[in-house]
Amino acid sequence: MGDYPSAARAAQEALKRDKDDAVAQTVLSLSEGRAASGQGVKGIPSPSVGAQPKEVTAGWNADSILPVKPPVKAGRRSVLVPSIGSDSPRPPMLPASDPGSSPLLPIGAAAGIGLASYGVLRPKQTWSRREDLGGNAVVDPEDDAYWKRHAQAVMASAAIGAAVAFGGPWVLPRIGAGVAAAWRYAAPSFQRVVQSEFGAVHPSGSGNFKNLAPSGRINPFAVRFSQSSISNKLRDAAGNKSAQTVDELAADLVNGKVMPDVVPPVRLVMRDGRLFALDNRRLEAFRRAKMEVPYRMATAEEAELAAKHGKFSTLNDGMSVRIRGE
């Protein structure tokens, strides 16, 4: 029976009374979705009464004058739904995906597990390498933030894995959306992890700076302190201590009274793959302001002078600094 049971039934009754009833033939043809041009009208073979419609696997039945919607899957059954009142042809639609039978499931699951494992194991490897001069494990003052960042990165990785696993034909857009969401909501953790792999910043704030430009701006938390302590007073252009403190400079940076580019760049030196600041007070001010700090690599002469004059007094690998006078 067609898709319009009552109309089809009425047409069948009419055809029983008068098998040449053109109107009834047309109605029956239309109801069955088989009314191709001329089909079902006088002079053209009429459809057999009670014929079942063809199952349409694509969204367009080439034999029909009416567009037919693609089969809507309900469980394992396919149901044909005629498109009423729509005369314009529609583009073919992609078949609906069945997540449970996606061939990408094992690949996606493996990718998700791999990424998540990476997120867990990588920081552990980094952590185990961090030792002080005496070979003892270094206690990271940013311990909580450190692990929170990586927990977020693991979740982001798992989200990407799930997108791959259940993506079906839309796997690429879903991966893109997953990465974008991770970038947005897991930032800066996810960004740190990704950037670290491309040589910018290591998640722990150490290590991989092989692509660092000679000058520019950098995350102040990726730079270590060279001194064990610093005065809370900044110096003026003449080299005298000014009235401005580290905290006041940080506040001025935050409220826009001082633009970052006006502050002289922090000079950086590389030591054993780690980046140390020669200008610790400015570094601390930008850390407090949570703003990227302007920097330039120190000249060999500046680095040598700093080393000779006892600049490198840090006892915790530059992870933190004590402020004198606060």
Add this chain to the structure above:
Amino acid sequence: MGIAELADAVETREDFARFLHYLAEKSRSHGGKWENSDLASFLEGASGWTQDMDGFFLNIGQPVPKEPSWGLFAKILAAACYYE
């Protein structure tokens, strides 16, 4: 020879006196290169480095001095020029 090298060479009271004389001359001619130019900031830098010197000696692989010496005084003053 710079301030740091001269400080390293100080062993006697006479060496230290010569070092102080050289430091006084440099304080007038460093052209803003020193981190601490006025007396107050210089002394504060000397105080800070004296507290932190353990880290310096450990980082260069030398034992931390147990007793003061003319040479150590010279090192403190040399560090005070640049210590923040």
